[in-house]
Amino acid sequence: MALESQPPGGVPRIGLGDEAELVARTLAGDRAAFGTLVERYAGQARRVARAVLGDPDDADDAAQDAFLSALLKLAQYDPRRPFGPWLMRIVANSATDRRRRRAVRRTDPLEPGLVGGGTRPDIAAERAALGERLRSALDELTPRRRLAVVLFDVEGYSHAEIAQVLRIPEGTVRSEVFHARRRLRALLADWKEAE
């Protein structure tokens, strides 16, 4: 696994052989193996779905649909390839389909729990403010651009892996990440300067 694909302080990447074995065991009827895959990828799938949908409940529904869909399609997974991008493609499709289906509505405000519990009120308020600004900034981006930056900067996937997930050329992934970062960095820089 390339260094660039290791997320900074995020979910550790799972070995290819380990994933293949878990998939093989799931196909053989071992539900516990599928449970291990779900537990490992739950956070990532929920974040990716939320990047597309905004609403946390919608995102969880989409992520759940994606896991069930993956279970049904598991025989199609190529064990020579990493499991993460294969699963994230299903998650991204599930979230995008749900986004298309649902009626256009305003993005729900961030829940207080999203910005971390148990912190001092002033820090919590700052984080909430930043979260809201980030949410607004994300909303301005296209879903594909959002997915690209979240998969790259949050989940640690490489440009090549994101190209597989989004079915776009690697150069386009770089461009999408660049534009998303430029917007988000400007926002974060303003916020830092205002501190």
Add this chain to the structure above:
Amino acid sequence: MKEKMGGTPFDHRPDPLVGEALRRMLTTGDDGGFAARVLAAAAAAPVARSPFDILAGWARPGIAAAIVAAILGGWAVGRTLIAPGETLDDAIVTALVPSPVTAALASNEGPPDGSVAFATVVEP
């Protein structure tokens, strides 16, 4: 500020500041509860089989249905062609008449004579 953020937006490495801010915003917590919910839903779902297994599963009822259809079809055709009280041999002979040569060929219990068989082809 840019150095803190890991260089230019072209940087090929993940940006820890952008990544952490997005992670905090997108993470909803209680992944364990979510995983339990998914596994409960999955308990009712079938585990996928290989595409060949699935096709084989479709083929088995298809073959059985084809056999039943062939038997029923043969029975229906037989009822149409064979009159009540008539044997299958009679029906074949009747179908081959009016040619006396073909009737002789069909009613002969021994192996057909070459010249007779040729005559069935040549004679109208």
